[in-house]
Amino acid sequence: MSNRMKLISGGLVKNNPTFVLLLGMCPTLATTTSAINGLSMGLATLFVLVLSNMAISAIAPAVPDKVHIPVYIVVIATFVTLLQLLMQAFTPAIYETLGLFIPLIVVNCIVLGRAEAFASKNGVLDSACDGIGVGLGFTLSLTVLGLVREILGAGSIFGWSFLGGRDGMLAFVLAPGAFICLGYLMVLFNKLFNKEK
Amino acid sequence: MEYFLIIISAIFVNNIVLAQFLGICPFLGVSNKLSTATGMSGAVCFVITLSTLVTWLINHYLLEPFQLEFLQTIAFILVIAALVQMVEIILKKISPSLYQALGIFLPLITTNCAVLGVAINVVTKQFTFGGEPHMLNLAESLVYAFATSLGYGLAMVIFAGIREHLALNDVPKSFKGVPIALVTVGILAMAFMGFSGMVK
Numbered sequence: 001m002s003n004r005m006k007l008i009s010g011g012l013v014k015n016n017p018t019f020v021l022l023l024g025m026c027p028t029l030a031t032t033t034s035a036i037n038g039l040s041m042g043l044a045t046l047f048v049l050v051l052s053n054m055a056i057s058a059i060a061p062a063v064p065d066k067v068h069i070p071v072y073i074v075v076i077a078t079f080v081t082l083l084q085l086l087m088q089a090f091t092p093a094i095y096e097t098l099g100l101f102i103p104l105i106v107v108n109c110i111v112l113g114r115a116e117a118f119a120s121k122n123g124v125l126d127s128a129c130d131g132i133g134v135g136l137g138f139t140l141s142l143t144v145l146g147l148v149r150e151i152l153g154a155g156s157i158f159g160w161s162f163l164g165g166r167d168g169m170l171a172f173v174l175a176p177g178a179f180i181c182l183g184y185l186m187v188l189f190n191k192l193f194n195k196e197k
Numbered sequence: 198m199e200y201f202l203i204i205i206s207a208i209f210v211n212n213i214v215l216a217q218f219l220g221i222c223p224f225l226g227v228s229n230k231l232s233t234a235t236g237m238s239g240a241v242c243f244v245i246t247l248s249t250l251v252t253w254l255i256n257h258y259l260l261e262p263f264q265l266e267f268l269q270t271i272a273f274i275l276v277i278a279a280l281v282q283m284v285e286i287i288l289k290k291i292s293p294s295l296y297q298a299l300g301i302f303l304p305l306i307t308t309n310c311a312v313l314g315v316a317i318n319v320v321t322k323q324f325t326f327g328g329e330p331h332m333l334n335l336a337e338s339l340v341y342a343f344a345t346s347l348g349y350g351l352a353m354v355i356f357a358g359i360r361e362h363l364a365l366n367d368v369p370k371s372f373k374g375v376p377i378a379l380v381t382v383g384i385l386a387m388a389f390m391g392f393s394g395m396v397k
Contacts, residue, residue, distance in 0.1 A: 030218035183379030
């Protein structure tokens, strides 16, 4: 059991997909215009990651080596389509905001990366834990980045404005702010957790 | 005139990397040297245009008549993966020199979200380009896809040029590698924001 806890906590800091492994950059930059958007994108990816990890670890022994990548992609695409339909039905507003980046979870390197590196070699439960860990790590970094951009760019926290009607620095909500904020957050992360470097 | 607007809009105003955040991983990954950056842009340009052609046809003549639009994601990613494989095999036979030049980049392109992104965009989104909002027809889609990939190449080449100079500078330890690259892209994106509003 403690081993599974380690799998979950490992994804948060040591193997954080955004700040350490540098995977899944496109949704990280594009959907973090506010904390709530970042959080929803993270949770959407978590959903696909856990389910595809479990399915792939279950079918991995039966998949011939030569075609394993196309098979994994189809499995992942199936869960993404499932997610699209679910979101369209239950959270249409969030689906509209995240737009293109929901179908693009298919080509998010985190999902295929975990399938290839972990799920194809481990049991179903372990793979689920790994998916939860990495998914939570991704959600955490997206939420933090979204929070920083929202505070600087719109002057609000999770939609609650503290500027009293004045404007924030709009550039942080637009494209340049995404790159610059992520760059500086990465520096901070390196400083805090990679002291030996 | 409309084609001209599509081209300007796709290359400068809505640059795929700097404004739409697509294809960031290879953008950061292979922009260390100008030569690899050009090679990658060439391969991406080729695959985006070709895959847009095929996915547009599939969507229009197969998925829409049978009301299977919800299968877009699965169908498109399969088409792109198969197409990349096919291009690789054909290039190997027909033009070994071009295959040598693009070789290592081709397999990477399957997971480049710019390709799937453009393919999904042209069949689901309404574009304005100065006139009424409308769905793109085949010719417009192809021009849009080609221009978008040119924009990708432009951003890639500019950034690789900057990065080659950056490598010679003394960068603080925590900033080394990706963080300083991201801050640089941020400033580059700010420069490209100057184009916004040129084409609606």
